[in-house]
Amino acid sequence: MNFRNSAPFIIPGLVLIFLIGLFARGLFLDPTRVKSPLIGKPAPKFSLPGLYDPTQRFDQSLLQGKVSLFNVWGAWCVACQEEHPVLVAFAQRKVLPIYGLDYHDDRQAALDMLHKDGDPYTQILDDATGDVAINWGVYGAPETFLIDKQGVIRDKIIGPLTPDIIDKQLMPEIQKLQVEAP
Amino acid sequence: MIPELGHLALILALCLAAAQAWFGIAGAQRGDSVWMSVARPAAVAQSLFVLLAFVALAYSFLVSDFSVQYVAENSNVLLPWPYKITAVWGAHEGSLLLWVSVLGIWTLAVSFFSRHLPLDFAARVLGVMGLITLGFCLFMLTTSDPFTRLLPAAEQGRDLNPILQDPAMALHPPMLYTGYVGFSVAFAFAVAALLGGRMDAVWARWSRPWTLTAWLFLTFGITLGSWWSYYELGWGGWWFWDPVENASFMPWLIGTALVHSLAVTEKRGAFKNWTVLLAIAAFSLSLLGTFLVRSGVLISVHSFASDPKRGIFILAMIGVFVGAALTLYAWRAPTLAKGGGFQPFSRETLLLLNNIFLVVAAASVLLGTLYPLLMDAFGLGQLSVGPPYFNAVFIPVMLPFFIIIGIGPYVRWKHGDVGATTRTVRVAGIVALLAALLSLVIVHASGALALMAGISLAVWTGMSALIEPYRYLRQRAAGRHASFGRSTLGMCVAHMGAALLVLGISVTSILGIEQDVVIKPGETVAVAGYDFRFLGVHDEQGPNYSARQGVFQVSKGGTIVAMMRPEKRDFSSVGNETTEAAIEPGLFRDLYLALGNPLDQGTWSVRVQYKPLVRLIWLGGLFMMLGGLLAASDRRYRRNTMTMPARAADPEHA
Amino acid sequence: MRRLLVGLSLLLMAGTALAIDSEPPFSDPALQARYTELTHELRCLVCQDETIADSNADLAADFRRQIHDMVAAGKSDADIKAYMVQRYGDFVLYKPPVESSTALLWAGPFVLMLVALGVVALIVRKRARQSGEGNP
Numbered sequence: 001m002n003f004r005n006s007a008p009f010i011i012p013g014l015v016l017i018f019l020i021g022l023f024a025r026g027l028f029l030d031p032t033r034v035k036s037p038l039i040g041k042p043a044p045k046f047s048l049p050g051l052y053d054p055t056q057r058f059d060q061s062l063l064q065g066k067v068s069l070f071n072v073w074g075a076w077c078v079a080c081q082e083e084h085p086v087l088v089a090f091a092q093r094k095v096l097p098i099y100g101l102d103y104h105d106d107r108q109a110a111l112d113m114l115h116k117d118g119d120p121y122t123q124i125l126d127d128a129t130g131d132v133a134i135n136w137g138v139y140g141a142p143e144t145f146l147i148d149k150q151g152v153i154r155d156k157i158i159g160p161l162t163p164d165i166i167d168k169q170l171m172p173e174i175q176k177l178q179v180e181a182p
Numbered sequence: 183m184i185p186e187l188g189h190l191a192l193i194l195a196l197c198l199a200a201a202q203a204w205f206g207i208a209g210a211q212r213g214d215s216v217w218m219s220v221a222r223p224a225a226v227a228q229s230l231f232v233l234l235a236f237v238a239l240a241y242s243f244l245v246s247d248f249s250v251q252y253v254a255e256n257s258n259v260l261l262p263w264p265y266k267i268t269a270v271w272g273a274h275e276g277s278l279l280l281w282v283s284v285l286g287i288w289t290l291a292v293s294f295f296s297r298h299l300p301l302d303f304a305a306r307v308l309g310v311m312g313l314i315t316l317g318f319c320l321f322m323l324t325t326s327d328p329f330t331r332l333l334p335a336a337e338q339g340r341d342l343n344p345i346l347q348d349p350a351m352a353l354h355p356p357m358l359y360t361g362y363v364g365f366s367v368a369f370a371f372a373v374a375a376l377l378g379g380r381m382d383a384v385w386a387r388w389s390r391p392w393t394l395t396a397w398l399f400l401t402f403g404i405t406l407g408s409w410w411s412y413y414e415l416g417w418g419g420w421w422f423w424d425p426v427e428n429a430s431f432m433p434w435l436i437g438t439a440l441v442h443s444l445a446v447t448e449k450r451g452a453f454k455n456w457t458v459l460l461a462i463a464a465f466s467l468s469l470l471g472t473f474l475v476r477s478g479v480l481i482s483v484h485s486f487a488s489d490p491k492r493g494i495f496i497l498a499m500i501g502v503f504v505g506a507a508l509t510l511y512a513w514r515a516p517t518l519a520k521g522g523g524f525q526p527f528s529r530e531t532l533l534l535l536n537n538i539f540l541v542v543a544a545a546s547v548l549l550g551t552l553y554p555l556l557m558d559a560f561g562l563g564q565l566s567v568g569p570p571y572f573n574a575v576f577i578p579v580m581l582p583f584f585i586i587i588g589i590g591p592y593v594r595w596k597h598g599d600v601g602a603t604t605r606t607v608r609v610a611g612i613v614a615l616l617a618a619l620l621s622l623v624i625v626h627a628s629g630a631l632a633l634m635a636g637i638s639l640a641v642w643t644g645m646s647a648l649i650e651p652y653r654y655l656r657q658r659a660a661g662r663h664a665s666f667g668r669s670t671l672g673m674c675v676a677h678m679g680a681a682l683l684v685l686g687i688s689v690t691s692i693l694g695i696e697q698d699v700v701i702k703p704g705e706t707v708a709v710a711g712y713d714f715r716f717l718g719v720h721d722e723q724g725p726n727y728s729a730r731q732g733v734f735q736v737s738k739g740g741t742i743v744a745m746m747r748p749e750k751r752d753f754s755s756v757g758n759e760t761t762e763a764a765i766e767p768g769l770f771r772d773l774y775l776a777l778g779n780p781l782d783q784g785t786w787s788v789r790v791q792y793k794p795l796v797r798l799i800w801l802g803g804l805f806m807m808l809g810g811l812l813a814a815s816d817r818r819y820r821r822n823t824m825t826m827p828a829r830a831a832d833p834e835h836a
Numbered sequence: 837m838r839r840l841l842v843g844l845s846l847l848l849m850a851g852t853a854l855a856i857d858s859e860p861p862f863s864d865p866a867l868q869a870r871y872t873e874l875t876h877e878l879r880c881l882v883c884q885d886e887t888i889a890d891s892n893a894d895l896a897a898d899f900r901r902q903i904h905d906m907v908a909a910g911k912s913d914a915d916i917k918a919y920m921v922q923r924y925g926d927f928v929l930y931k932p933p934v935e936s937s938t939a940l941l942w943a944g945p946f947v948l949m950l951v952a953l954g955v956v957a958l959i960v961r962k963r964a965r966q967s968g969e970g971n972p
Contacts (some may be wrong), residue, residue, distance in 0.1 A: 009508055009509075009511055009512035009515065010512075012459065012462075012463070012508055013505075013508050013509075013512075016466075016500075016501070016504050016505060016508065019470075019552075020497055020500065020501050022552070022555060022556060022559055023473065023477065023479060023493070023497055023555075024494070024497060025559045026477070026479035026480075026555045026558070026559055027477055027478070027479060027490045027493040027494060027497075028490060029479070029555075029558050029559065030478070031478075031479070031480065031481050031554065031555070031558060031564070032481060034564055035563070035564055
């Protein structure tokens with residue numbers, strides 16, 4: 001066996017090994033889940049009417065002073081309907097306030113859904129145009145943000161919440177944030 | 183019953199492939215001619231069983247047997263029957279069966295046309311192909327069985343994605359696969375040569391027509407995909423550098439290099455290392471393409487549903503096949519006799535440069551395609567690499583390529599004559615320069631420089647491709663004998679195809695016009711000297727869809743030129759809507775109209791496009807395919823070589 | 837299962853129909869050209885690989901609307917892209933930024949070309965010598 005001048009073998013061989021390793025890693029990533037650049041940044045400013053009472057307006061001060069969840073949803077969204085009972089059950093545990101952003105939705109359809117399936121939200125904001133959601137880097141519903149006492153975004157869950165995600169991922173973070181000084 | 187028979191056929195094929203592989207390779211290693219002669223019948227039997235499995239699946243589709251899960255997920259009783267057949271390869275499991283079936287057809291072809299080859303070589307080739315079949319059958323039977331039953335059977339199938347219900351889309355995967363999978367033959371030839379420890383000009387002559395045939399099918403498949411994308415999707419584009427498009431383009435680039443490298447090995451016995459590595463690379467990239475579509479590691483419009491288990495299997499296959507081939511190469515490459523020397527100005531040098539440019543281009547496409555994955559895997563964030571990147575990188579890399587394409591054929595082997603070459607290509611060069619100047623006159627806007635480069639390179643390539651035919655005709659006209667082999671003719675046609683491609687791409691990209699407008703019935707929009715008058719929208723009905731059809735009257739300078747009818751089709755079964763653009767074709771320009779969305783009071787958003795010389799793109803592709811066909815059918819490949827040059831007399835053998 | 841549902845909800849927003857922009861065109865062709873170029877350089881996040889110019893998704897329509905307004909308001913291309921990147925990360929740009937992490941991406945092909953040409957030079961020199969020594 002003569003491996004002298006084996007560069008033509010070594011280089012492709014190394015490339016092969018590297019690529020296989022890369023792809024093996026890649027099989028367990030999900031490129032469709034776009035990570036948010038807003039984590040660690042203050043929640044974006046907004047001013048929106050409430051869903052129940054459109055004359056009432058809310059802004060980002062709503063999120064100050066406590067740990068909260070900010071859930072983006074819509075009555076049109078199938079996965080949100082899947083997520084809804086999970087949210088309702090979680091809200092009953094009274095761990096933290098859950099704020100809802102009704103995204104690109106028909107107000108009546110949203111109200112109907114809440115009436116039929118329950119309302120886990122402390123307050124709901126009506127983002128009919130979707131402009132506020134864009135400020136939050138939302139690209140599909142449902143998405144849920146975890147906000148700390150200073151109003152800073154600490155985590156983002158893309159896709160519907162499940163009891164598993166709530167208990168294993170969110171609860172430890174929530175508990176840690178709740179003992180922080182305001 | 184039939185699905186179970188299909189499943190059984192696959193199992194039998196698996197066993198026969200194992201036999202084919204074992205007896206072929208081990209038989210050749212042992213020099214046992216009894217064993218070796220088992221390989222061919224095993225190969226034929228295996229291929230027939232695979233094709234039987236395919237027929238079984240196709241039958242299940244035709245009779246709408248929704249007790250087969252795969253059929254229920256991809257078909258529908260309302261689906262017109264030709265599309266029931268194409269639905270067979272509409273999703274992962276079926277497309278794998280198509281892969282193996284196409285491999286079966288190639289195996290049959292190799293079995294029949296390899297009788298003049300030495301037994302040990304043919305046995306090895308079939309053996310390697312048997313291993314590949316084995317791998318894929320195993321893959322299917324363990325992770326992706328198309329014959330899985332759905333009990334109780336669904337009442338109605340889901341349906342084939344409506345955008346796939348189209349003739350070009352029906353033909354695109356089989357043609358593409360014929361190309362992809364065909365590179366396994368080139369791969370098998372290379373591995374067989376390495377195993378046998380000899381690779382010479384004769385080997386190259388055997389290998390070349392197979393490689394050319396695979397290449398021409400791949401060319402056709404890619405051309406079809408681009409053409410379909412243009413007329414079906416409604417965006418007026420024809421290439422997006424989508425990861426899966428790139429996955430078919432990379433093997434094409436390497437395949438082109440391989441075909442040219444084989445020419446050097448055939449003529450001069452040189453570039454053997456290159457040829458082997460390129461053959462391995464081409465097939466590796468084919469496997470990579472198979473992986474990318476099914477793994478979910480990259481986002482693409484083409485992706486099939488992903489499942490890590492399947493991805494891992496394919497990765498393992500890639501590791502085994504490519505790793506083994508490279509190891510074999512490292513072991514055996516030193517025993518391959520080196521080719522002869524050559525001067526700096528020679529056809530060898532130019533073909534070497536040709537290889538380099540194509541490989542660098544393919545590597546660049548690979549880099550851009552995989553970079554998002556690379557960044558994500560290393561936790562560096564998520565990135566998108568799209569057309570702006572690829573265009574910025576690919577075009578500069580290919581510019582020198584399109585210069586030497588015009589010179590290469592007219593430089594002598596081993597020791598070129600600068601003076602002779604210059605005299606030969608002088609006229610082509612001058613015409614190209616004139617064309618460049620002319621284009622500067624036509625276009626004053628931005629893109630003038632790019633257009634000039636594109637046009638001059640295209641004219642240069644095209645004129646250069648005409649030199650040989652011109653010489654031939656002149657000789658004949660002078661009453662002298664002249665020869666013009668199909669191989670040379672094929673080269674001229676293929677290079678002309680490349681010229682047309684470059685011309686089409688340059689002109690349509692730079693001089694094309696795209697306009698989005700909001701328009702009411704009765705209104706007119708003017709684009710590129712044409713007036714498009716909107717007459718309104720009405721409803722139409724198709725076999726499995728309902729449509730809203732817009733009507734436009736197109737006139738130029740007052741005379742009516744065409745009526746265009748773009749549609750929005752609603753396929754009720756899937757709830758999906760498709761855009762059917764209206765195209766007014768022409769040799770020198772296409773007019774392109776796509777209907778957008780209805781807004782209030784009867785207004786519609788509409789996209790109007792003027793696309794000059796866009797058809798040259800696919801015409802170029804067809805020319806390249808034709809060139810490959812001509813070259814592959816050259817007389818010297820059809821002559822059966824019964825004798826191998828005796829070892830002692832072979833100057834190439836060390 | 838979860839992925840499937842997210843995918844489904846995203847699918848409901850997208851479709852296989854390509855979008856035609858319904859934003860009013862700019863009277864100034866330079867602005868229109870900038871707008872067109874921007875919408876062809878930004879990625880639709882809910883789609884499987886489309887620009888926001890071509891995508892039929894609601895999100896893409898929202899993006900187009902916002903970019904239209906920003907161009908009309910006189911924001912520069914850099915500002916607009918920064919706005920998008922702030923919210924969605926570099927993923928939203930089809931033309932990757934030129935930074936240290938993308939140095940390999942942008943420089944790679946050209947470096948590779950130079951290295952390859954160097955290799956060719958070496959090979960040609962070796963073969964020329966070989967040819968000069970009277971080998972076949």
